[in-house]
Amino acid sequence: MSDWDERYRRGEHAGVEPSRLLVRAVEMLARESVDEKLAARRALDLACGAGRHAIYLAAQGFNVTAVDASRVGVEMVERRARERGLRLDARVADLERGEFEFEPCVYDIVCDFYYLQRDLFHDVRASVRRGGLFVAAIHMVDAHPEVKPMNPEFLLEPGELRALFDDWEILHATVSQRRSLRKNSMCGLRLKSKALTCARSRFA
Numbered sequence: 001m002s003d004w005d006e007r008y009r010r011g012e013h014a015g016v017e018p019s020r021l022l023v024r025a026v027e028m029l030a031r032e033s034v035d036e037k038l039a040a041r042r043a044l045d046l047a048c049g050a051g052r053h054a055i056y057l058a059a060q061g062f063n064v065t066a067v068d069a070s071r072v073g074v075e076m077v078e079r080r081a082r083e084r085g086l087r088l089d090a091r092v093a094d095l096e097r098g099e100f101e102f103e104p105c106v107y108d109i110v111c112d113f114y115y116l117q118r119d120l121f122h123d124v125r126a127s128v129r130r131g132g133l134f135v136a137a138i139h140m141v142d143a144h145p146e147v148k149p150m151n152p153e154f155l156l157e158p159g160e161l162r163a164l165f166d167d168w169e170i171l172h173a174t175v176s177q178r179r180s181l182r183k184n185s186m187c188g189l190r191l192k193s194k195a196l197t198c199a200r201s202r203f204a
């Protein structure tokens, strides 16, 4: 069983609260869609985990595809959707192994929260329809002495996320540093830097 399967089984990382950045992005799309129902719209949640964003998007009427390598996580998404009477397409797929096939130009929103796989961005960009959104929060390198060193392969460099979408309309790009108390940490205190981005694919 994978680390993530074990974490989800232990009830960790299983919060239901969606990111405010995503909520704001959906509210913006809703304001723009006077004639068009959100139900006709498609969303993709990459590395969806226990599904807080996939469930939120489905509850807002999106036709949602949610992908994660953790079977336990995906089962949680499916159970939560059933309990709320929502339908979505949740799939177990290892993105690093190319087990998910991106369709070109179909999604109104692609969201990526706390998952970095650099070679995925080409497909991510291509999968967003014209005028659609990419919404993400991803951890960054952080040289603060209290931060536990992590593999830089899974951490963004400063400005990296924004640069990946520099030919899109950048609606939001910030860096946040948040102190958090971690239950299992010896020192208790941990700083986490993250880049938050919301970018809109330009209309042709």
Ligand SMILES: C[S@@+](CC[C@H](N)C(=O)[O-])C[C@H]1O[C@@H](n2cnc3c(N)ncnc32)[C@H](O)[C@@H]1O
Residues within 6 Å of the ligand: 004, 005, 013, 046, 047, 048, 049, 050, 051, 052, 053, 067, 068, 069, 070, 073, 093, 094, 095, 096, 097, 112, 113, 114, 115
């Ligand atoms: C920090 S969690 C983020 C979960 C979710 N996006 C959220 O914000 O609640 C990272 C997720 O990435 C998934 N993951 C890690 N490697 C993956 C891979 N190669 N393919 C698909 N998902 C992967 C893990 O299973 C885990 O659910």
